[in-house]
Amino acid sequence: MGMLVEGNWKSDVDRLVDASGALQRPSSVLRNWVTPDGSAGPTGEGGFKAESGRYHLYVARACPWAHRTTIFRELKGLQEHIGLSVTHWLMADDGWTFTPAPGVVADSVNGVATVWQLYALSEPGYTGRVTVPVLWDRHTSRIVSNESADIIRMFNSAFDGVGATDGDYAPAALLEEIDGINDRIYAGLNNGVYRAGFARSQEAYDSAVAEVFDTLDWLEELLSRQTFLCGDRLTEADWRLFTTLLRFDLVYHGHFKCNLRRLVDYPALWSYTRELHAHPAVAPTVDIAHIKRHYYQSHRHINPTGVVPAGPDADFDARPSRAHAASWA
Structure with missing residues (x-):
C-alpha cells in the first residue's frame, strides 16, 4: 500500500489505521464526470463529453471496487468504446503495476509501468492515495475519476447516445x-x-x-x-x-x-x-x-508468509436454488 506525496511515491502501510486500531478509508478526491454533452456533473469540473474511443479504464481484477466498473462496461456494451488496462495482482512496494503476467493488460495509452505514474501524469504534485479504478481522458491526458460509484453511474447512462446498449440500472x-x-x-x-x-x-x-x-x-x-x-x-x-x-x-x-x-x-x-x-x-x-x-x-502485515490457500472449492456455476431465482437469456 502506498501514496503520492507532492508527486513523489511513498510507502504508506499504516496511514489508514487510526489510534484506536480502526480502518479509516478516505474518500476519493478525483471526481469529475463524463456527461452526454460535456457539462459539469454533480462534482468536479465539466468538459468531459461522452465520446467513443476517448476514455480508458484502468482496473485491477482483484479489487472489488474496480470490478464493479468492468461489469458495467460489459453490461452496457462499452467494450469497443472504452479501452481497458488490467494491473498485476500483486500490490507491493510500487503499488499497482503492469508487470507482465497472466491476465495483465499493459497500458496502451500512456505506457506507464505503475498506476501511481498515471496520477503523477494527470495531477503533477498530487498528494493522496493511488487507487483503482481510474477512468482516463485521452484528450486532456487527465484522470476523470477514481471513484467507482461515480464511474458506474457514468457508464450506466452517459454513453447511451454513443453506442451503449439498453439497460438502466439506476432508474x-x-x-x-x-x-x-x-x-x-x-x-x-x-x-x-x-x-x-x-x-x-x-x-x-x-x-x-x-x-x-x-x-x-x-x-x-x-x-x-x-x-x-x-x-x-x-x-x-x-x-x-x-x-x-x-x-x-x-x-x-x-x-x-x-x-x-x-x-x-x-x-x-x-x-x-x-x-x-x-x-x-x-x-x-x-x-x-x-x-x-x-x-x-x-497484505504481508496480515499474511506474512504470502502463502495462497488451495481452497475453498466454491462452485459458482452450481444451479441456483431460490424459488424466485433470476434467469438470463
Missing part, C-alpha cells in the same frame, strides 16, 4: 431506494470486511465483524423473499453487492477473519450470488487467481 424512480441500500451495504459489508481485516485492536475488529454479519443476516432475510435488492428489478445495488459476495468465502472469511459463517451458509445469498455470477456480463470480468493471489500475497 430515477428507484434512485432514493438504491442509494439507501448502497449506503447500508457499503458501511456494513463492502467496507466492513476491510474494517475487520485491517483492524489492529480487538475492539475495532469486534465492532466491524459484528456489522458484517448483521448486514449479511439482513440481506439473507431480504433475498429469501424477493429476487433482487429492489424487488424484481436488477439495479446497480445488486452489482455493488455482488463483487463483495464473490470474494467472501475466497478471501474475506479466512484472510480478513470474517469467519462466523461462510457465504455458503446463507442459502438465499449463496443462490443469489450464483445467479448474478451466471449473468453473461460477469464471466469476462472475473479472475479468481488474481483475487486470491492479491489478498494473500499483498
Whole structure:
C-alpha cells in the first residue's frame, strides 16, 4: 500500500489505521464526470463529453471496487468504446503495476509501468492515495475519476447516445431506494470486511465483524423473499453487492477473519450470488487467481508468509436454488 506525496511515491502501510486500531478509508478526491454533452456533473469540473474511443479504464481484477466498473462496461456494451488496462495482482512496494503476467493488460495509452505514474501524469504534485479504478481522458491526458460509484453511474447512462446498449440500472424512480441500500451495504459489508481485516485492536475488529454479519443476516432475510435488492428489478445495488459476495468465502472469511459463517451458509445469498455470477456480463470480468493471489500475497502485515490457500472449492456455476431465482437469456 502506498501514496503520492507532492508527486513523489511513498510507502504508506499504516496511514489508514487510526489510534484506536480502526480502518479509516478516505474518500476519493478525483471526481469529475463524463456527461452526454460535456457539462459539469454533480462534482468536479465539466468538459468531459461522452465520446467513443476517448476514455480508458484502468482496473485491477482483484479489487472489488474496480470490478464493479468492468461489469458495467460489459453490461452496457462499452467494450469497443472504452479501452481497458488490467494491473498485476500483486500490490507491493510500487503499488499497482503492469508487470507482465497472466491476465495483465499493459497500458496502451500512456505506457506507464505503475498506476501511481498515471496520477503523477494527470495531477503533477498530487498528494493522496493511488487507487483503482481510474477512468482516463485521452484528450486532456487527465484522470476523470477514481471513484467507482461515480464511474458506474457514468457508464450506466452517459454513453447511451454513443453506442451503449439498453439497460438502466439506476432508474430515477428507484434512485432514493438504491442509494439507501448502497449506503447500508457499503458501511456494513463492502467496507466492513476491510474494517475487520485491517483492524489492529480487538475492539475495532469486534465492532466491524459484528456489522458484517448483521448486514449479511439482513440481506439473507431480504433475498429469501424477493429476487433482487429492489424487488424484481436488477439495479446497480445488486452489482455493488455482488463483487463483495464473490470474494467472501475466497478471501474475506479466512484472510480478513470474517469467519462466523461462510457465504455458503446463507442459502438465499449463496443462490443469489450464483445467479448474478451466471449473468453473461460477469464471466469476462472475473479472475479468481488474481483475487486470491492479491489478498494473500499483498497484505504481508496480515499474511506474512504470502502463502495462497488451495481452497475453498466454491462452485459458482452450481444451479441456483431460490424459488424466485433470476434467469438470463
